[in-house]
Amino acid sequence: xxQLVQSGAEVKKTGESLKISCxxxxxxxxxxxxxxxxxxxxxxxxxxxxxYPGDSDTRYNPSFRGQVTIxxxxxxxxAYLQWSSLKALDTAIYYxxxxxxxxxxxxxxxxDVWGQGTLVTVSS
Amino acid sequence: xxxxxxxxxxxxxxxxxxxxxxxxxxxxxxxYLNWYQQKPGMAPKLxxxxxxxLQSGVPSRFTGSGSDTDFTLTITFLQPEDFASYYxxxxxxxxxxxxxxxxxxxx
Numbered sequence: 205x206x207q208l209v210q211s212g213a214e215v216k217k218t219g220e221s222l223k224i225s226c227x228x229x230x231x232x233x234x235x236x237x238x239x240x241x242x243x244x245x246x247x248x249x250x251x252x253x254x255x256y257p258g259d260s261d262t263r264y265n266p267s268f269r270g271q272v273t274i275x276x277x278x279x280x281x282x283a284y285l286q287w288s289s290l291k292a293l294d295t296a297i298y299y300x301x302x303x304x305x306x307x308x309x310x311x312x313x314x315x316d317v318w319g320q321g322t323l324v325t326v327s328s
Numbered sequence: 329x330x331x332x333x334x335x336x337x338x339x340x341x342x343x344x345x346x347x348x349x350x351x352x353x354x355x356x357x358x359x360y361l362n363w364y365q366q367k368p369g370m371a372p373k374l375x376x377x378x379x380x381x382l383q384s385g386v387p388s389r390f391t392g393s394g395s396d397t398d399f400t401l402t403i404t405f406l407q408p409e410d411f412a413s414y415y416x417x418x419x420x421x422x423x424x425x426x427x428x429x430x431x432x433x434x435x
Contacts, residue, residue, distance in 0.1 A: 239424075241372075248429040249364075249372065249415055254422075265423035266329070299371055310378035313419035314362035318371035 206230040208238075208300050208319035215325045216290050223286035224322045226300030233281040234258035237303035239315060240274060240285050244296045254303060255283060290326045297321045330354050330418050334427035340435040345406045349430045351399045351416035360420035363392055363401045366429075367412045375414075376401065408434075 211225040226238065239254040253264040257276040264274070276283040283300055299322075301315035331354035341347050351361065359379035364372040374383045376392035379399060389404045403410055411434050416427040 249366075249417075249426040251417070251424045251426060254424075263422045267423070301371075304374070304377065306378060307381065310381050311360070312362065312377040312381075313360070313424065314374050314377040314383075314417065315364075315372070316374050316377075316383065318373070321371055 206302070206317050208302060208317055210298075210300060210319040210322045213323040213325070215327070218290055218292055218326055218328045220290050220326075221286070221288050222290055222324065223284050224298060224324065226283045226285075226319050228281045228283070228302070231302075234278050236305075237313075238276065238283040239301050239303055240272075240283075241299045241301060241315070242268075242296045243299065243321075244293075252285070252298075257281075257283065290324075292326050292328060294324060295326045297323050329423055330357060330421055330425055332416055332418055332425050332427040334414075334416055334430050336430060337428065338431045338433065340433050341406055342435045343406055343408055346402065346404045347406060347432065348403075349401045349414055349416075349432075351394075351401070351427050353397045353399075353418055353420075356396045357418045357420035359395050360418055361392070361394065361399045362417045362419060363390075364415045364417065365410075365412050366415065372415065403432075 237254045240252040242250040252268045255262045257278045300319040302317040304316035306312035361379045363376040366372040380392045414430045
């Protein structure tokens with residue numbers, strides 16, 4: 205079974221650092237881009253960026269560049285999202301997801317497999 | 329960035345109804361358009377990719393259409409499990425932006 209399993213909920217204080225994880229299984233982890241999506245409380249989905257674990261090529265949403273770091277360790281099939289200094293506005297659910305290249309003649313780049321989400325709560 | 333605008337933001341319908349959600353891109357994106365369903369407390373689920381292709385395991389009452397800048401998601405014969413939020417997403421250019429979402433509620 206193809207799945208992504210994320211690390212558990214975190215409660216942190218403003219200014220603290222954090223690294224959450226997303227472990228893939230059931231497929232070739234190095235052959236698919238992995239993305240991160242933010243969902244703030246009661247709000248919609250925001251595409252943060254993607255990483256190709258095979259060579260760590262990374263693309264960021266300019267809105268998130270410099271605010272977070274996306275990385276991956278292909279030896280343990282795990283992608284990461286990290287913050288060096290959390291803010292209250294970072295409070296959200298963060299999802300990782302596998303990017304699906306498409307099928308046949310149809311190019312997709314949609315997210316076809318999602319992690320269960322990691323709730324990050326930041327308070328002062 | 330490409331802006332994605334969904335309409336309506338919310339929608340009330342009854343079981344058995346047919347509903348349509350629209351998504352408009354701020355520039356031409358060919359058919360690089362995907363649709364997701366999200367239920368409360370759950371991760372999103374891919375329904376449609378490349379504008380009109382049904383993801384494996386998704387019921388055929390979901391159909392997607394459109395190209396260039398205007399797209400639609402149609403759900404025929406609504407079932408109780410279809411009441412959820414729906415998001416479009418363009419994957420033409422990074423950042424792969426989402427629409428703001430459409431909440432489908434029971435009338």
